[in-house]
Amino acid sequence: MSVFQHDYRPYEGPTTALWKRPLVLARYGLAEAWGSKITVGLGVLALLPCVVDLVLMYLADNPVAKMLVVGGSKVLEINERFFLGVMETQCWFALVLAAWIAPRLVSFDLGDNALPILLSHPVSRFGYVLGKFIALTLSLSYVTWIPLLVLFVYQSYASPVPWVMGHLGIAFGMFAGATVWIILLSLIGLAVASWVKWRVIATGAMFAVIFVPAGVGAIASTVLRTKWGMLLNFPVVMSELWQRLVGAPSILPNRVDLPNLAIAAVLIAASLACVAVLNARIRAREVVRG
Amino acid sequence: MNAATDTIRFENVSKFYGEVLGVNRITLTLSPGITTLVGPNGSGKTTLMNLMTGLVQPSRGRVSVLGLEPSNATEFFCNVGYCAQFDSFPRGLTGFQFVLDSLMLFGMTEEDAHGLAAEALERVQLDAAAAHRNIAGYSKGMRQKIRLAQAVAHHPRVLVLDEPLNGLDPMARAESLALFQELGRQGMHVVISSHILDEVDRVSDRVVLITGGYLIAQGNIHEVRQEVRDKPMQLLIRCDRPDLLASRMFAVNHCVEARLHSDGRGIFLRTGDVDQFYRLLNKIAIEGAVKIEAVAPFDDNANAIYQYLIGSDGSTA
Numbered sequence: 001m002s003v004f005q006h007d008y009r010p011y012e013g014p015t016t017a018l019w020k021r022p023l024v025l026a027r028y029g030l031a032e033a034w035g036s037k038i039t040v041g042l043g044v045l046a047l048l049p050c051v052v053d054l055v056l057m058y059l060a061d062n063p064v065a066k067m068l069v070v071g072g073s074k075v076l077e078i079n080e081r082f083f084l085g086v087m088e089t090q091c092w093f094a095l096v097l098a099a100w101i102a103p104r105l106v107s108f109d110l111g112d113n114a115l116p117i118l119l120s121h122p123v124s125r126f127g128y129v130l131g132k133f134i135a136l137t138l139s140l141s142y143v144t145w146i147p148l149l150v151l152f153v154y155q156s157y158a159s160p161v162p163w164v165m166g167h168l169g170i171a172f173g174m175f176a177g178a179t180v181w182i183i184l185l186s187l188i189g190l191a192v193a194s195w196v197k198w199r200v201i202a203t204g205a206m207f208a209v210i211f212v213p214a215g216v217g218a219i220a221s222t223v224l225r226t227k228w229g230m231l232l233n234f235p236v237v238m239s240e241l242w243q244r245l246v247g248a249p250s251i252l253p254n255r256v257d258l259p260n261l262a263i264a265a266v267l268i269a270a271s272l273a274c275v276a277v278l279n280a281r282i283r284a285r286e287v288v289r290g
Numbered sequence: 291m292n293a294a295t296d297t298i299r300f301e302n303v304s305k306f307y308g309e310v311l312g313v314n315r316i317t318l319t320l321s322p323g324i325t326t327l328v329g330p331n332g333s334g335k336t337t338l339m340n341l342m343t344g345l346v347q348p349s350r351g352r353v354s355v356l357g358l359e360p361s362n363a364t365e366f367f368c369n370v371g372y373c374a375q376f377d378s379f380p381r382g383l384t385g386f387q388f389v390l391d392s393l394m395l396f397g398m399t400e401e402d403a404h405g406l407a408a409e410a411l412e413r414v415q416l417d418a419a420a421a422h423r424n425i426a427g428y429s430k431g432m433r434q435k436i437r438l439a440q441a442v443a444h445h446p447r448v449l450v451l452d453e454p455l456n457g458l459d460p461m462a463r464a465e466s467l468a469l470f471q472e473l474g475r476q477g478m479h480v481v482i483s484s485h486i487l488d489e490v491d492r493v494s495d496r497v498v499l500i501t502g503g504y505l506i507a508q509g510n511i512h513e514v515r516q517e518v519r520d521k522p523m524q525l526l527i528r529c530d531r532p533d534l535l536a537s538r539m540f541a542v543n544h545c546v547e548a549r550l551h552s553d554g555r556g557i558f559l560r561t562g563d564v565d566q567f568y569r570l571l572n573k574i575a576i577e578g579a580v581k582i583e584a585v586a587p588f589d590d591n592a593n594a595i596y597q598y599l600i601g602s603d604g605s606t607a
Contacts, residue, residue: 010369011406011445015397018364024394028380035382113376117440120343120372121395122364284345 021123025131026138032108033101033139042100046093046143053086053151061158078155078163080248083170087148087242091181094140095210098182101139102189103202105132110281111197119284129190129278136186145178173245181238184267187274194281210234230256231266241267295357297321298342298448298479303351305337311503312337316351318508320481323495324474327483328596334503335483336375339450342481343372355448356479368396371446373437375453375483379425385436386411386421389443396444410443411436415465430457438466448479455484467493491592501600515590521598522546522560527571528584532557535580542570558588 033039059065060076069076109115118128152171156164188209196202217232230236240258243250298320305312313334327335340346341353344360344367353359358366379388389410393403411421414435420428425436434457441449451470455463471493474480484490497514499506507514515523528551529535536548536557544563551557561567575582 009445010447011396011398013402014399015368016394016399018397021395021397024391028383028391032380032382108381112381113374113378114380116340116345116374116376117372117378117392117437118380118395120345120367120370120374121392122367122397123395124363284340 018122021121022127022131022134025118025123025128026134029105029132029135030138032104033135036100036104039097039101039104039139042093042097043142046090046097047147049086049089049093050147050151053082054154056082057151057155057158061155061160063160078159080167080170080246083148083152083174084243084246084248086151087144087174087177087246088239090144090148091178091238091242094144094178094182094185095207097143098136098140098185098189099203099206102136102186102206103193103196103199105135106190106193106282107197107199107202110194111199115282116284125279125282125284129282132190133186136189137182140182140185141178144182145175148174148178169247173242173247177238177242177245180241180267184234184271187271187278191274191277191281194278227256227258228262230258231262234270237263237266298356298481299352299354300338300341301352301354303341303348303353305334305341305346306349312346313341313500313503313505316500316505318498318505320479320496320498322474322477322479324470324480324482324493326487326490326494326497326592327481327500328487328497328592328600329483329500329506330600333501335500336452337503338498338500339372339452339481339483342448343370343450345372364397368444369447371441371444371449373441373449373451373454375456377430377433377457379433379436381426382424384422384424385416385428385432385439388425388436389421389440392440393443398444406443406445407439410439413442413469414439431459431462434458434466435462438469442469442473446478449473449481451480451482453484454482455489463489487593487596488591494592497592497595499595499599506599507595511592511595512587512590514595515587516564518595518598522562523564523567523590524558524560524588524594525567526551526556526558526584526586526588527582528556528586530555530581530583531579535574538574538580539567539570542566555583 034043056076057078059069060078066076109118115128119125123131149171152174189206192205192209193202196205214233214235217229219229220232221227221229236256237258240250240256241263244260298318300316300318303316304314311334316338327338329335337346341348342355344355344363347360355366356369358369360366380391383391386407389407390403393406394400398406411418416432416435416439420432421436425433428436434454438451438454441451449470454470455466458466467489470480470482474493474495482490482494491511494511496508496510498508499514507517509517527535532550532555536550536559539545539548539559539561544566545559545561547558547560549558559567571582571585574580
């Protein structure tokens with residue numbers, strides 16, 4: 001029988017605010033995501049188009065260089081359409097990066113049964129998802145709105161004519177469009193990763209979630225002769241949204257012209273579906289009992 | 291400090307996973323000290339631990355830990371340290387980072403967390419060089435130690451350890467048990483589930499026997515053993531004339547078996563009535579015919595109780 005001395009003292013020092021706790025998980029997540037050489041490789045690859053765009057902007061903004069390379073042609077004009085193209089490229093790179101990173105953030109924890117350990121801290125399931133979400137959105141920001149705004153700032157600096165005040169809408173549009181996309185990608189990525197424990201399959205499933213409904217939507221639109229099937233087509237929906245936010249003419253060959261309300265509704269519905277999946281899958285319960 | 295704020299309480303608690311029973315109608319009060327949960331695989335031990343760590347919510351009933359309920363997450367989780375049975379860690383971390391990040395999740399400042407992490411690692415006797423290596427390269431014993439360090443680092447008042455001795459070599463097991471004993475003596479709640487009953491038995495203040503999700507028995511091991519009246523109690527009596535003692539004992543009908551010890555200086559005796567046995571033994575000792583050197587119960591341990599109450603196949607005996 002023990003003799004209880006009652007001299008054990010729990011920790012009574014200062015503690016940080018509750019809202020800061022998910023940031024610890026975000027830090028974990030970032031280290032986890034960028035600890036892979038493939039992530040770094042994809043990150044570098046995703047910035048290569050920006051380097052090419054930077055060179056094009058230099059050529060467009062330098063009259064001598066422009067004259068030497070393209071003559072008097074208007075091919076190299078830095079406008080809404082140019083930035084829309086840059087944005088679309090970066091945003092699709094973000095999909096590749098999300099498909100690689102998201103499973104590393106969640107599937108590993110689920111596969112290793114690490115959730116009971118993490119959730120036995122004063123961090124709720126919401127806090128856990130928020131931490132991973134922050135890690136993923138920060139990672140995707142690095143290839144989307146951050147380089148896009150850097151290019152915008154460069155153009156503002158390099159343009160030989162006053163340019164920035166007349167084109168502030170582009171910066172806003174790129175930031176808003178990229179933000180909507182990375183939030184959607186993060187939610188889809190985390191939901192898929194929480195559903196599929198195997199990382200490689202989760203990566204594939206991420207692409208399937210984006211492109212399989214697109215195919216189904218295209219078939220439905222063709223068979224039923226309606227444009228509403230295109231609401232299942234995320235590439236088309238996002239392209240329409242980006243084009244409207246940046247204020248550029250559509251770069252799609254066949255413009256669908258979906259209403260803004262329908263675009264907003266489909267994005268909100270997709271996000272809510274992801275939240276429902278996360279709510280069902282992120283649980284501390286240990287499956288094996290003993 | 292009153293009873294409610296010093297105990298772990300289950301009040302008519304049931305937990306169902308869909309149609310699968312986790313635990314059913316558990317009413318239990320655990321005082322400070324070391325409590326061992328004993329039961330076969332799938333008996334509901336982990337469910338009971340998950341309930342007291344707030345990882346799952348009861349389907350019915352109420353769980354309170356030191357007067358706190360899991361809904362009060364901040365205070366509740368800061369008072370509970372949990373060492374899961376799974377060999378699971380977030381990837382890519384060193385042992386030190388794992389404990390440090392865990393402390394920061396508890397809300398410790400980075401400066402305090404460094405100090406507490408070092409203290410915890412020292413407590414579980416994981417050397418500094420190993421602590422700064424990636425956990426993926428740890429042996430099973432080191433992984434068990436780092437899990438234990440994570441569970442004790444934030445100075446919880448309740449420590450819940452699911453199979454904490456698995457994978458540890460005898461020396462590490464002894465060190466861990468000594469640590470549990472020290473924490474128990476300091477007035478901490480230490481709740482352990484383990485299959486290594488012989489070793490846990492030595493440090494436990496009480497056992498909770500559970501099978502099929504139902505509570506079978508709880509309390510001090512000796513008290514529980516005495517309650518199991520249908521199984522004769524086995525005692526070892528060291529004396530100078532075991533043959534004479536055996537013949538005297540066989541004269542009364544509560545003694546069902548007597549076996550001479552291999553060294554010839556004692557007998558194993560099985561009796562159906564311990565009180566009568568001790569009365570007779572006192573009488574024999576007073577008469578002086580047999581010189582009694584020692585009397586020790588031989589089967590009032592967790593292992594024997596497990597066998598008697600649950601049975602070797604896991605079904606209630």
